[in-house]
Amino acid sequence: MSALLEARDVVMRFGGVAAVDGVRIAVEQGELRGLIGPNGAGKSTLFKCLTGQLRPTAGRILLRGKDITGLPSFAVARLGVGIKTQVPSLFDGLSVQEGLMIALRRQHGERAARLLARAALERLGIADLADRSVGLLAHGQRQLVELAMVVAPEPDLILLDEPTAGMSLEETRRAAEVIRDLNRRHTIVVVEHDMQFIRSIARSVTVLHQGRVLVEDEVSRVLADPRVRDVYLGRQVAA
Amino acid sequence: MSRRNAIEIVTAALLAAVVALVLPRVAELFVLINATVFVSMAILALSLALIWGFGGILCFGQTAFFGLGGYAYAVAALNLGDSTYAVPIALAVPAVAALALGYFMFYGRISDVYIGAITLTVSLILFNFANSTAGDQWHIGEAPLGGFNGIPSTPQLNIPGDPDATLSPQAIFVVAVVCLASCYILSRLVLASQFGRIVVAIRENEARAELLGYDARRYKLGIFTLGGLIGGLAGVLFANCVFVSPTMFSLFYSGQVIIWVMVGGVGTLFGPILGAMLLQGLTTWAGTLPGINPNAVLGVILMLAVLLMPMGLLPGATAVLGGLRRGTAP
Numbered sequence: 001m002s003a004l005l006e007a008r009d010v011v012m013r014f015g016g017v018a019a020v021d022g023v024r025i026a027v028e029q030g031e032l033r034g035l036i037g038p039n040g041a042g043k044s045t046l047f048k049c050l051t052g053q054l055r056p057t058a059g060r061i062l063l064r065g066k067d068i069t070g071l072p073s074f075a076v077a078r079l080g081v082g083i084k085t086q087v088p089s090l091f092d093g094l095s096v097q098e099g100l101m102i103a104l105r106r107q108h109g110e111r112a113a114r115l116l117a118r119a120a121l122e123r124l125g126i127a128d129l130a131d132r133s134v135g136l137l138a139h140g141q142r143q144l145v146e147l148a149m150v151v152a153p154e155p156d157l158i159l160l161d162e163p164t165a166g167m168s169l170e171e172t173r174r175a176a177e178v179i180r181d182l183n184r185r186h187t188i189v190v191v192e193h194d195m196q197f198i199r200s201i202a203r204s205v206t207v208l209h210q211g212r213v214l215v216e217d218e219v220s221r222v223l224a225d226p227r228v229r230d231v232y233l234g235r236q237v238a239a
Numbered sequence: 240m241s242r243r244n245a246i247e248i249v250t251a252a253l254l255a256a257v258v259a260l261v262l263p264r265v266a267e268l269f270v271l272i273n274a275t276v277f278v279s280m281a282i283l284a285l286s287l288a289l290i291w292g293f294g295g296i297l298c299f300g301q302t303a304f305f306g307l308g309g310y311a312y313a314v315a316a317l318n319l320g321d322s323t324y325a326v327p328i329a330l331a332v333p334a335v336a337a338l339a340l341g342y343f344m345f346y347g348r349i350s351d352v353y354i355g356a357i358t359l360t361v362s363l364i365l366f367n368f369a370n371s372t373a374g375d376q377w378h379i380g381e382a383p384l385g386g387f388n389g390i391p392s393t394p395q396l397n398i399p400g401d402p403d404a405t406l407s408p409q410a411i412f413v414v415a416v417v418c419l420a421s422c423y424i425l426s427r428l429v430l431a432s433q434f435g436r437i438v439v440a441i442r443e444n445e446a447r448a449e450l451l452g453y454d455a456r457r458y459k460l461g462i463f464t465l466g467g468l469i470g471g472l473a474g475v476l477f478a479n480c481v482f483v484s485p486t487m488f489s490l491f492y493s494g495q496v497i498i499w500v501m502v503g504g505v506g507t508l509f510g511p512i513l514g515a516m517l518l519q520g521l522t523t524w525a526g527t528l529p530g531i532n533p534n535a536v537l538g539v540i541l542m543l544a545v546l547l548m549p550m551g552l553l554p555g556a557t558a559v560l561g562g563l564r565r566g567t568a569p
Contacts, residue, residue: 077452
């Protein structure tokens with residue numbers, strides 16, 4: 001059985017700097033994987049490589065065993081991957097409902113899309129925002145709207161880049177609930193640097209440090225690992 | 240289709256019918272020919288409104304398609320001796336040009352600023368080329384290109400299949416109005432379709448549209464090509480009431496179209512049509528006043544419009560009216 005998503009020795013170099021320097025990870029079907037690390041560890045760069053927003057300098061990315069390295073992001077999305085970016089990426093001039101319809105109409109007819117949009121908004125507890133203009137919403141609401149657009153088409157794999165950035169405590173709690181609930185049907189990879197949040201949702205965690213995988217283990221063991229604490233506190237890790 | 244859309248389409252059709260029926264009966268020939276020029280310019284403004292206002296592609300050289308449409312029409316009609324097939328050729332040439340240019344720009348992932356520069360450059364290249372075709376050696380088939388004089392012998396439209404039955408200026412005015420109304424309705428329908436909604440979504444956020452699985456390049460190319468075709472139609476009509484010359488490609492016109500769309504309201508269809516008509520009317524009138532430079536008047540209007548109504552005439556007026564209505568409501 002091959003992994004759903006796999007990165008094989010992925011390297012991403014910007015000039016002389018290797019932001020991602022030979023990362024190897026494999027995410028199994030049904031998993032909820034946290035990808036953590038301090039600022040500059042290469043999390044977001046790896047995320048962009050996985051989603052086709054960047055073409056890695058070296059290495060391969062496989063989805064269900066199929067090579068997707070260098071595919072443009074729309075093609076990756078078409079293979080059943082839902083992607084949420086770090087800064088909410090939304091259709092500001094449209095209403096929440098219109099945005100969801102754009103997300104759904106590629107695969108569904110008008111009527112089915114309407115029902116699915118309704119369901120996605122209710123799942124995230126923002127059904128009351130349906131007719132609001134996206135550009136006028138508060139930051140936390142925007143995060144939820146983007147999440148709704150990503151999950152509405154029911155992708156097999158959901159990639160979330162810092163889904164709780166800028167959310168209030170209450171919104172973060174709800175997002176954690178939503179992500180756990182989503183994991184019943186979807187495989188999820190969450191990039192975060194909020195350890196607290198990762199502790200509340202993920203079972204397995206990969207820690208990146210200076211573009212490499214530092215540890216990969218079950219969440220409580222990772223969080224107890226002194227090396228992980230050290231890199232988060234900016235100390236040098238004893239090799 | 241939404242109810243509001245249906246109302247707008249019916250209103251446009253009725254308005255066009257009234258203008259097409261009434262104006263040729265009451266207006267003098269000179270006024271009517273001028274009105275036809277205005278209508279062709281309104282179609283040109285509509286084509287940019289579609290590309291820029293909805294596609295989010297700032298094309299600085301919309302006149303490239305306008306001029307190509309005009310020249311293709313004149314050359315084809317002179318060679319064929321009949322406008323029946325000259326019109327479809329004149330629509331195909333700018334559409335194919337837009338398709339080719341758009342392909343390189345969008346599939347090459349050229350960013351917005353460079354798209355402005357490239358489109359402007361293309362229109363200027365065409366302008367310079369058309370200007371330098373003076374002399375007998377420059378001809379396509381029977382049609383002399385005529386350098387900066389253009390093609391004064393540009394044939395008038397005839398009834399399809401009957402080259403001897405050339406249309407009167409009155410009839411050409413009616414044709415122009417029908418074309419404007421049809422282009423407006425076509426644009427409304429396109430924007431209401433799934434294709435149109437995605438075009439607008441891409442304008443709002445290209446990255447998000449791609450992350451949802453849409454290939455933005457295809458949609459941008461589609462709307463750009465449609466805009467090129469409509470711009471070409473404007474050129475055909477212009478050729479029928481004036482004649483074809485290099486000024487059709489000129490910076491003067493490409494700058495003006497942008498002003499019309501901006502003053503009328505970017506992101507609306509009717510606004511740019513209104514903007515084109517009003518501003519042309521105004522500059523024509525200003526031209527008759529002694530000691531006033533119509534271009535200076537146009538400049539002042541642009542500055543005032545940007546300062547006072549940054550959204551444009553139509554959205555601005557709608558907002559003011561909406562405010563009044565709310566203010567007076569109990």
